[in-house]
Amino acid sequence: MNYHWNWGIFLEQVKAGDETYLAWLFTGLGWTLAVSLTAWLIALTIGIAVGALRTAPSRLLVLLANAWVELFRNIPLLVQMFLWFFVVPEFLPREWSLWVKQEMPAKEFVTAALCLGFFTSSRVAEQVRAGVGSLPRGQRDASLALGLTLGQAYRHVILPQALRIVIPPLTSEFMNVFKNSSVAFAIGVRGMALIEARTRVPGLIARSG
């Protein structure tokens, strides 16, 4: 290998501006964290709801929830990013569409967080369904026998236990959110991945992987 390493690049100044590349990377880290954490909140909220619906005693609800999961699981994340960024605005009413395309603040961030959140929600839903499925039938039967409505049974008996069971697999999904957020570079979120791609220095990528 005859590559000329230049680790000093981190301390050099960015060509247009007075920051160093290191400071640039840290700004990128901030966006990575912001996108990932927002996406995780969305994913948990929707994922738990959809996961619970998949175990509901209504054929229609189960079908809809399953369709949700299959839709977001079977399209590559990068394609979903493009769908949210380029295609979804076209389906909005005219004024909204114009606003989203021209005026919406932090467009890339909002799009990436929504996309990653919905994508991850299907995985969370899969885990939550497995968690609810692993509970003994008696838990549900007993709650209903005690006079709880189905909603109350889920809220007070089934979900608290199921969520405790799925914590370990959910932590690995939590890490996947951070890794997947790097895909947001494709639509221009200035996360670490984009900054590395722009600087074109292999060492930088090794550093922040």
Next chain:
Amino acid sequence: MGEFDFSVWQPSLPFIRDGLLFTLRLTLVAMTGGIVIGTLLALARLSPIAPLARIAGAYVDLMRSIPLVLVILWFFLVIPFITGSPVGAETSAIITFTAFEAAFYCEIMRSGIQSVPRGQVNAAFALGLGRAQAMIHVILPQAVRNMLPVLLTQTIVLFQDTSLVYAIGAKDMLKAADVVGKNYNRPVEMIVLSALIYFAICFSLSLAVRQLQKRVAIIR
């Protein structure tokens, strides 16, 4: 809304087909290479030779904690320095995916090997088989059978992940859709088309895997 022009799908088909062929080739090569290298890595991780186990473990952990996009970019920039000449985005993608997926297949094979009951190993030794013979004739066939649905699911994930070669400009299906979309100034329609194709392929594959799962349930 209402300004879509899906007539662009017609002239795009030859390009999409070529892109899809590359995507499939990349998936198949990375799957085959990944499973072979992954199985060797799994054997190394489970081997009684401590340094070997540690090196394999470190490799797997490293690959599993770096986002795939970064590995793709990094290999694309680094491989020319190792081989001395540029190898092109396609070759680079094939090498990267094989190396990256090997780590994931390794974990699957490892849990497959560990899922084989202890008695099988003991019985193989009692019958006079050596370590390698027991592994090849008794343990691995059962491990692969137990893990077949998981291996195939990972391959579906791999198939979806190949779209990330977009980052280095390899001409896969997504890139083909992107180029056609730009040439005809119809990017929205082409993104929808590629999403539909990915969905159709992945959904039917995952249905097939689910059927298979019912048939080859673990027998104990």
